[in-house]
Amino acid sequence: MATLDLADLLILKDVYRTRSITRSVENIGLSQPSISIRLNQMRKHFADPLFVRTSQGMMPTPRLESLLPRIEQALALLSPEGVQDSFEPQHSSRVFRLALAHVSQLALLPELVALLDRQAPGLRIECLDLGPATGKQLETGDVDLAIGYATELHSGFYQQRLLTEHYACVARSDHPRISHKLSMKQFLSEAFVSLDAPATVHARLDNVLEEIGIKRRVKVRVPSLLGMEKMITSTELLAILPSRVCRMLALDGSVKVLALPFTLPSYDVNQYWHERYHQEPGHVWL
Structure with missing residues (x-):
């Protein structure tokens, strides 16, 4: 058996959990003979029995016990969600770079800083002027978020209305x-x-x-x-x-x-961010 696939890893994980090939049939979606065949192939692949029949069911060998953490990592990586880094604002010392219109610097930034002091006291903020270069800065990650009324941020950017101004x-x-x-x-x-x-x-x-x-x-x-x-x-x-x-x-x-x-x-004051960072946990929180 040259390579393993997702089904093989799922078999190892579920047989380990259920201690039974029979009980794994419904969870895996394969027949009992198919699971047994693939399990035998994996035993050859790893040069180890992997499971041994006992009075308590199919018990894992030490070799399989050592493999399980990496199997869990591989399954997490191959899942639709992938492996997501978490973001804990209360413990973070991250620097967020904001491009703000002058009005936002004056009217909104003090309120934002006060809010961050309560929810994420270790965070730091660096401010730049909202201007013609802001789109490129958002795209490259040099700016995390832009706030104001931007006339040039359209394709490739998300936007959300914060307030309406007159x-x-x-x-x-x-x-x-x-x-x-x-x-x-x-x-x-x-x-x-x-x-x-x-x-x-x-x-x-x-x-x-x-x-x-x-x-x-x-x-x-x-x-x-x-x-x-x-x-x-x-x-x-x-x-x-x-x-x-x-x-x-x-x-x-x-x-x-x-x-x-x-x-x-009147006009809307929006926040803008680039689609590259739409799923990044820190950006999502901000």
């Missing part, structure tokens, strides 16, 4: 011309600071405004939210930002949140 406007609390309501006339006459973040929802904001026939007057464009609050509180510029960010900027009272005088479509 836009609002912010101005400094003591703005000389705007009180607690923003009119269309004021919107069109005031100047804005704009957040430019490629491959995110903010990159298409001007196009969305143009589609509904509105053009804002942008005086300053910045690449991140860093310094956005200071830009608003120290000038008369307005800004259109996601509502969660607007509320955060308004917490200390120096900025006020204003409803836009027109309707902009």
Whole structure:
């Protein structure tokens, strides 16, 4: 017998469990003569009796006892589930790399870190900006998960909606011309600071405004939210930002949140991951 197959390993395991060839017939799906023939072939293959008839049934030889752990491993490997590594977050010191939109870094990351501190205190997080390179980074495993509104992550990626967001406007609390309501006339006459973040929802904001026939007057464009609050509180510029960010900027009272005088479509904030890692236990948990 040159090689063994899955049926041979199942025979050895079940005869060991039942201590009987007869009782193994139903479990294995082979006739008793077929099992006996294959068992004899395996005895020649291993140069060992493997089982010996006793008053307690078919008892394994020491040789078979030594083989059983490897038989179990082979059966696990050949099963549809294969051998899966487990992931225990409470004991893990793994580093997860996240690509986050600037808004997500500000509004979602602190909550995520607080959650991880409770459920997986040994985990570490490394953050990168969500951008044009994120798709390639997810594909190669340099990034585990992306969070935000990504315009370029389609084929080969899974996505799941985390929340739905909408836009609002912010101005400094003591703005000389705007009180607690923003009119269309004021919107069109005031100047804005704009957040430019490629491959995110903010990159298409001007196009969305143009589609509904509105053009804002942008005086300053910045690449991140860093310094956005200071830009608003120290000038008369307005800004259109996601509502969660607007509320955060308004917490200390120096900025006020204003409803836009027109309707902009809401958008979904998603998490994205590559199909290569869809079954990996750590990714599944995250």
